[in-house]
Amino acid sequence: MTTIFAEGRRAAQTHILTPRLETPFHARLAALDTLNEWYTWSGCKAPHALSDPELEYFAIRSTAALFDISPMVKYRIAGPDAERYLNRLTLRDVRRLAVNRVHYTAWCDDHGHVLDDGTLFRLGETDFRLCCQERHLPWLLDSAFGFSVDIREETEAVAGLALQGPTSFAVLAAAGFGDVQQLKPFDSTTLPHDDVSVTISRTGFTGDLGYELFVPRARALSLWDRLWTAGAAHGIRAIGYDALNQARIEAGFIVANGDFITADGALRADRVRMPDEIGLDWLVDPDKPHFNGRNAILAARRNQTLKNILVGLEIEGNIPAEHALVYHRRKHEAGIVTAGIWSPTAKRNIAIASLERPYGSLYKDDLWVEIYALRELKYQKMMKRAKIVPRPFLRLARRSATPPGLR
């Protein structure tokens, strides 16, 4: 099934000439990119920022930001057993995921260690798309033993765009996608674009009103242009990851291999994490039929052997605490900040931290963060008080208002 025949194989030799793939939207991004600062996302060129990361952030929170999510790894899972298979694979109950709905989920190895998190789209009764950060084809194929499903990797074939911000619906409406008006958060729909169809879901990584659009690669640029033209009057702005990262921290979302290490990637045995250790306990559905990692997760809960916990922190002052050590009573090392920013919208110094239990579970008070601020070649060391607070750090009513606002 996965064997590639010789001709295509030879044609693909030239891949080495472009060690960083250009996404289907690259031509548009490159034209707008005044900084030329690219990083590698899943082997693709992706922009840190196009012109000014701070202003790009405000596009997310004030108008509409267009962000290329094509490098996200995508698998298409279809077949009569697709629902049963995904229910066996992932933590949440897929039987409760209706057609044209999306849910955030995660999946584990047999030891209950998280392999990745991602979004699962139910495109049809027997047709699903799984989007994630890391690559899992061998795991997905091996897990399919005994199930009648077809699993295809479609990362490069499908282009993806996130359109996020208060005017994102207005942009879609102006572009002729007004039918998305009835979409509630995590709904999706399919609408015509050129000679193909585009899947639009009310989802995103910003905690704001927003949508994600998926289209076959060949129609990527025309979709971009359609949104861009329509968005001109609504403040549409293309953004890079730096801006998105600020928004996702405010929204309290975690990033695989940023806020936790995936089980397939961990070289050190103690770095793997169970769902309950990275704030994903709410995904685990013990009442649904058996799924990967179930026994291990339930045993860890029963025996109280969970070692870590992921928390949101609010830290005094305004110096971001990225990768700072967390202490209990200013003395006992309790964990590490995995992501931290000064939130421009919440006006708070926020962070996501991984703590070693009982810190964060039993001992929730008297936490401190040791910040080393490098200022003109000198570290200014400071110990700042930190308070565990619920995530998201920022709740916006417009995120879930249906029908969505226009501005």
Add this chain to the structure above:
Amino acid sequence: MRKFDAIIVGGGHNGLVTACYLQRAGLNVAVLEKNGWVGGAATSRELTPGFLYSNCSYVCSLFRPEIMRDLELPKHGLQVIAYEGGAVFTRDGDYLASYRDHDSHRREFSRYSKRDAEAYDRYARDVTRQCRFIQPLLMRTAPDPFGFRPRDISELLYLARKFGEFGPQEMAQTLRFWTMSIADFLDEYFETDVIKAYLALSGIIGTALGPMSPGTAYVLLHHYMGEVDGSVGAWGYARGGMGAVTQALARSFEASGGTIRTDAPVDRILSRGGRTSGVVLEDGEEVRAPLVVSNADVKRTFLDLVSEKDLPGDFVHRVKHFKMRGSSGKVNIALDSLPEFPALPEGSACIRGDMHFTDSVERMERAYDDWKAGRWSADPFLDMMIPTTIDPTMTSPGKHFMSCFVQYCPPKLAGREWTDADRDAFAETVVSQIAEYSPGFRDRIVHMEVRTPREIEREVGITEGNIFQGELTFDQLLFNRPVPGYAQYRSPIAGLYMCGSSTHPGGGVMGAPGRNAAIEILRDLKRPTERMSKAHEVV
């Protein structure tokens, strides 16, 4: 007759490492080398004008950076340079490249199988985990499990603790890794023949086993443990050929006052009343020292240089049965221009790395079948490289040195000795395999050095020309290498030590056996060892 504090028998890289450390610790050390040059199996010789060969070993990765630093080898001229990937040529005219860049590597795999492309990370993770376990053991003396000395007990505890850091799954995986065949191991991850063949080659290099023989998975690990400047698993060239390693060691040794005598073949190691007092050279000269350290392999040392009657019977029995089988040959070729490989696109980096023509595990195993029958492989496995594509010091611009490691090649041909005609026929097998993928190859050849186990044994002195001084299978590792009870570099004869690759942690141009032997000797002399760096921490 001059008296030394210590004599090193054989100037290979490990002998020189021991010599350097002992000399720096204040001993008066002499290295006695039978050839007219030092280096053992890490040499660069000019056998035809204008071309320097890496005559035996040809790539550098395992050599411990701690030793390079302790002995100031960079100051004495050693430079190790990383190289880009390589390729396996397939019989259908394509190739499988290996690239240093992670995503390019994945894309190259995905030309053959999308599944295998995405399986590589998990494979690399599992192999790296095992390496992280083994790496700290390289620069420690293996404990004697029945020694009951405090240090043996503490080393055993260290091993147990290291092992204890593993979860139950990793422990199971480790035991499997140490005993499985590389073919079985790879089958658990990959489906594509050429991908498995490319990864399997590290499991059989230098080993008289086929990819389907149990124990070969560990051999892969041994090759994966190296690094170039912290880039684990990376391989590089020693600038100036592998002789640059031993030349730098020799200069470091001499700079600290050590004595090297070339053309000084040792005939026997003196022993009286269970204690050594020096050596006798082939010309009858006696060189005296209370310490003798043999860099020769364990068989040559104890079956040749020491009289059997001075040794315990059990020990001799174990030495006789230490597995040290010749399995490979080497063809070094001087070329007047860079060969073309039409399968590779123009400008491909692969030509600067390791190249191979064996595109399936099955073919490797068949090559091994020939060895079992006492023939060199009709369709051999080649590890071929052209170091001069990035090393400008070995020949003049435009000309090239090509190194071909060839497997399998038996020590005897169906029970009889090799002849010169056999050797030439062996070379022809190799050249015709290359020429099949590189038109006009023969016309570029200026000179060739062809080495079967016979030539390697004759020149370097390694029994059967086994490049590791004894196979790296689990029955011959750690406290079983070379002989249980004698895995701490000491021998049954007081004052006589071993420092070659026959000892823990084994072969490859690693230097660790030489360094570990020096530590044990200095401990016996109650001399300080703190100037010898401990193994870099694996963090």
